[in-house]
Amino acid sequence: xxxxxxxxxxxxxxxxxxxxxxxxxxxxxxxxxxxxxxxxxxxxxxxxxxxxxxxxxxxxxxxxxxxxxxxxxxxxxxxxxxxxxxxxxxxxxxxxxxxxxxxxxxxxxxxxxxxxxxxxxxxxxxxxxxxxxxxxxxxxxxxxxxxxxxxxxxxxxxxxxxxxxxxxxxxxxxxxxxxxxxxxxxxxxxxxxxxxxxxxxxxxxxxxxxxxxxxxxxxxxxxxxxxxxxxxxxxxxxxxxxxxxxxxxxxxxxxxxxxxxxxxxxxxxxxxxxxxxxxxxxxxxxxxxxxxxxxxxxxxxxxxxxxxxxxxxxxxxxxxxxxxxxxxxxxxxxxxxxxxxxxxxxxxxxxxxxxxxxxxxxxxxxxxxxxxxxxxxxxxxxxxxxxxxxxxxxxxxxxxxxxxxxxxxxxxxxxxxxxxxxxxxxxxxxxxxxxxxxxxxxxxxxxxxxxxxxxxxxxxxxxxxxxxxxxxxxxxxxxxxxxxxxxxxxxxxxxxxxxxxx
Ligand SMILES: C[S@@+](CC[C@H](N)C(=O)[O-])C[C@H]1O[C@@H](n2cnc3c(N)ncnc32)[C@H](O)[C@@H]1O
Numbered sequence: 388x389x390x391x392x393x394x395x396x397x398x399x400x401x402x403x404x405x406x407x408x409x410x411x412x413x414x415x416x417x418x419x420x421x422x423x424x425x426x427x428x429x430x431x432x433x434x435x436x437x438x439x440x441x442x443x444x445x446x447x448x449x450x451x452x453x454x455x456x457x458x459x460x461x462x463x464x465x466x467x468x469x470x471x472x473x474x475x476x477x478x479x480x481x482x483x484x485x486x487x488x489x490x491x492x493x494x495x496x497x498x499x500x501x502x503x504x505x506x507x508x509x510x511x512x513x514x515x516x517x518x519x520x521x522x523x524x525x526x527x528x529x530x531x532x533x534x535x536x537x538x539x540x541x542x543x544x545x546x547x548x549x550x551x552x553x554x555x556x557x558x559x560x561x562x563x564x565x566x567x568x569x570x571x572x573x574x575x576x577x578x579x580x581x582x583x584x585x586x587x588x589x590x591x592x593x594x595x596x597x598x599x600x601x602x603x604x605x606x607x608x609x610x611x612x613x614x615x616x617x618x619x620x621x622x623x624x625x626x627x628x629x630x631x632x633x634x635x636x637x638x639x640x641x642x643x644x645x646x647x648x649x650x651x652x653x654x655x656x657x658x659x660x661x662x663x664x665x666x667x668x669x670x671x672x673x674x675x676x677x678x679x680x681x682x683x684x685x686x687x688x689x690x691x692x693x694x695x696x697x698x699x700x701x702x703x704x705x706x707x708x709x710x711x712x713x714x715x716x717x718x719x720x721x722x723x724x725x726x727x728x729x730x731x732x733x734x735x736x737x738x739x740x741x742x743x744x745x746x747x748x749x750x751x752x753x754x755x756x757x758x759x760x761x762x763x764x765x766x767x768x769x770x771x772x773x774x775x776x777x778x779x780x781x782x783x784x785x786x787x788x789x790x791x792x793x794x795x796x797x798x799x800x801x802x803x804x805x806x807x808x809x810x811x812x813x814x815x816x817x818x819x820x821x822x823x824x825x826x827x828x829x830x831x832x833x834x835x836x837x838x839x840x841x842x843x844x845x846x847x848x849x850x851x852x853x854x855x856x857x858x859x860x861x862x863x864x865x866x867x868x869x870x871x872x873x874x875x876x877x878x879x880x881x882x883x884x885x886x887x888x889x
Pocket of ligand 1: 710764
């Protein structure tokens with residue numbers, strides 16, 4: 388009799404804990420809810436044989452929800468599997484597990500869970516849309532084919548923001564002559580080709596007054612670092628991913644991760660037992676690899692308007708693009724859409740070529756570029772810098788000088804690529820001529836047409852908005868502008884949408 392009463396008391400205690408845990412889940416106090424579910428799990432495991440199996444299954448499933456909502460995805464998946472060991476077709480758990488996998492970009496595995504859930508309970512109306520999402524994202528992750536035309540044409544309507552997934556295109560990480568490791572193309576691709584699509588592992592945003600000083604930027608940075616530190620402690624997978632990144636120091640034996648490590652379906656195999664990153668190391672990693680969205684040289688942020696008195700700043704970390712070094716002859720740019728970044732070729736890229744961003748303005752003379760590289764903490768030794776070191780041109784830096792440059796380049800018999808690189812260095816002077824009718828008339832015949840200069844610069848150092856500015860608006864130039872537009876934004880929209888942008 389005593390034993391029965393004890394059992395009843397235990398069941399009542401579990402029941403009370405369950406009510407409290409549910410309440411905590413509803414109040415979104417996930418850490419506290421997870422602790423109560425741990426208590427329930429431990430009570431169920433030590434008591435009553437098979438009687439509490441259903442309660443145990445639900446407790447694992449609900450703890451999975453609490454853990455997933457506090458970004459502890461790996462532990463959440465373990466709980467889902469525990470629940471499914473007890474009841475293999477528990478549809479609530481299957482849907483939860485599917486959503487966690489979807490969040491981790493493991494589309495095929497997520498679809499498998501949703502399919503199993505549908506078999507167990509075909510009446511759930513959420514399953515068909517979830518399966519359709521998985522299908523679309525899986526196809527995107529294989530092809531990189533993104534079409535944001537509808538969103539662009541609708542004036543970047545927030546309701547129509549395209550859903551993007553992870554895509555790892557023809558790229559690999561290898562040792563780089565520039566510094567430690569770099570990202571390389573594995574095949575020849577033409578300008579505009581999408582190479583990587585990836586979501587930020589961490590991002591922080593603010594809208595701040597234009598005249599706000601460094602103080603507000605430091606607040607943004609501190610919040611960002613604190614947020615990443617918290618997530619790294621909770622999530623072993625994030626810790627493992629961040630541990631692959633550079634701290635900005637030259638490494639004697641740089642570790643070169645295999646590209647599969649960054650593919651969504653490989654997430655399950657990622658080493659989770661890396662030692663946790665210490666704050667100082669984490670700060671160096673974030674300092675070296677985070678991207679400020681307002682940097683702007685190689686970035687284009689679509690769909691966001693800033694006003695004259697406020698501007699938008701954000702800082703984020705995108706893992707695979709973090710392996711991309713700088714070159715003054717960059718060949719890739721990035722486009723930001725929501726938390727995703729799309730890396731695309733900004734000029735034609737040869738097979739095996741290193742992929743490089745412009746960390747700073749590469750339409751600037753060598754001396755200015757040297758200063759900007761020094762601000763970044765390195766000396767650029769790219770092919771263009773080395774070439775320009777040898778070709779010393781005393782330029783005045785105004786429009787009067789460009790004819791002299793053209794004359795000297797012709798006399799020395801420079802090839803098209805070399806001419807493009809030097810014209811890029813004196814872009815401001817060329818632009819000064821091409822955007823003034825008076826100067827254009829004055830220099831006609833002495834320097835090549837705007838199209839010739841813009842195209843040669845685009846081929847040498849990649850496409851840039853400033854090239855569109857100098858291209859005449861006559862109808863014959865439409866195809867040329869579209870080509871430059873594709874190099875700027877990537878092949879992510881149809882002609883009509885691109886036309887409205889450029
Ligand atoms: C985002 S990381 C680039 C990837 C890094 N090389 C790696 O091994 O992971 C940025 C750092 O790489 C180095 N870096 C990038 N481009 C460089 C260049 N052209 N020359 C020298 N160092 C460069 C600088 O230390 C910079 O702070």
